[in-house]
Amino acid sequence: xxxxxxxxxxxxxxxxxxxxxxxxxxxxxxxxxxxxxxxxxxxxxxxxxxxxxxxxxxxxxxxxxxxxxxxxxxxxxxxxxxxxxxxxxxxxxxxxxxxxxxxxxxxxxxxxxxxxxxxxxxxxxxxxxxxxxxxxxxxxxxxxxxxxxxxxxxxxxxxxxxxxxxxxxxxxxxxxxxxxxxxxxxxxxxxxxxxxxxxxxxxxxxxxxxxxxxxxxxxxxxxxxxxxxxxxxxxxxxxxxxxxxxxxxxxxxxxxxxxxxxxxxxxxxxxxxxxxxxxxxxxxx
Numbered sequence: 375x376x377x378x379x380x381x382x383x384x385x386x387x388x389x390x391x392x393x394x395x396x397x398x399x400x401x402x403x404x405x406x407x408x409x410x411x412x413x414x415x416x417x418x419x420x421x422x423x424x425x426x427x428x429x430x431x432x433x434x435x436x437x438x439x440x441x442x443x444x445x446x447x448x449x450x451x452x453x454x455x456x457x458x459x460x461x462x463x464x465x466x467x468x469x470x471x472x473x474x475x476x477x478x479x480x481x482x483x484x485x486x487x488x489x490x491x492x493x494x495x496x497x498x499x500x501x502x503x504x505x506x507x508x509x510x511x512x513x514x515x516x517x518x519x520x521x522x523x524x525x526x527x528x529x530x531x532x533x534x535x536x537x538x539x540x541x542x543x544x545x546x547x548x549x550x551x552x553x554x555x556x557x558x559x560x561x562x563x564x565x566x567x568x569x570x571x572x573x574x575x576x577x578x579x580x581x582x583x584x585x586x587x588x589x590x591x592x593x594x595x596x597x598x599x600x601x602x603x604x605x606x607x608x609x610x611x612x613x614x615x616x617x618x619x620x621x622x623x624x625x626x627x628x629x630x631x632x633x634x635x636x637x638x639x640x641x642x643x644x645x646x647x648x649x650x651x652x653x654x655x656x657x658x659x
Contacts, residue, residue: 378548378550378551379550379611381554382550382551382553382554383550383554383614383615383618385554385557385558386553386554386557386558386618386622387594387597387618389558389562390554390557390558390561390562391590391593391594391622391625392562392586392590393561393562393565393566393569394589394593394625394626394629395585395586395587395588395589395590395593396566396569396573396582396585396586396589397420397589397628397629397632397633398585398586398588398589399569399573399577399581399582399585399586400569400573400632400633400637401413401416401420401632402577402581402585403572403573403576403577403637404636404637404640419628420628420632423627423628423631424624424625424627424628425624427623427624427627428620428624431620431623431624435494435495435496436495436499436501436502438623439491439494439495439502439623440502440505440506442623442626443476443477443480443506443509444509445626445627445630446472446475446476446626447469447472447473447475447476447477448468448469448472448630448634449472449626449629449630449634450471450472450475450476450556450561451467451468451469451470451471451472451473451475452468452472452634452638453561453564453565453568454467454468454471454472454533454536454560454561454564455467455468455471456529456530456533458529459529459530463523463527463530466516466519466520466523467520467530467533469513469516470513470516470517470520470537471533471537471540473509473513473516473517474517474537474540474541474544475540475544475553475556477506477509477510477513478541478544478545479544479549479552479553480506480549481506481510482544482545482549483548483549483552486548486549486550487549488503490549490550490615490619493608493611493612493615493616494615494616494619494620520534520537521534524537536560540556540560543555543556544556565633568638569633570582572637593621593625596621597617597618597621600617600621601613601614601617604616604617
């Protein structure tokens, strides 16, 4: 492996991965830590979902990778979208941002992406690229609509400028480098800052950091063990890609279910209710 690849993978693992390790603190904040039984149940379900993802991946690797790409579009895009927008505009923004990251990186550096995909699906990627190309054709009109809306709506100007800059970076840099930069410096920082705002209202920073460190180290140790098992048969580069990206897929599914489906909607609903209550109180005064 060249140094750029090594640095990119290490960045994803050492900087990007810990943001998902905050899920333990999120679970506590949502009430799963009220008893030892509830906490253990959460951990068991979380691990079982991750193991199920790996099992399905080994059974249907191309379909699993494509499903992971679609989930990543939604998860990344949801994290980049603005919560105060009308739902239909926010959906367009989310898909536009997430699609640029996932589909753009695949298309702009197709040869490098195909090599990584071959390792992840253990062989041929013809069917996978057919699905990706269809997704790309569906995404392009939405991206065009987003540009039009973004130009007309001043609230989107900053995020639209970010989107354009991200597109330039993805076009210029190798796919793996661009992904590492986005994952570590945009997605992770944005996710951590948002989650910390939410968690600070419910948990002490020391508890959040402690739980995050515990889950991070556990993930690293699991990755090292799996990498050691794969290394003799797969080689350094394929084994690294499998551990990092199949591992990300296994953790992203329960992570996305927890954050995107449970925690963030609840927090945003509470935030909107507080804002309305404060506005009403100010009006009454």
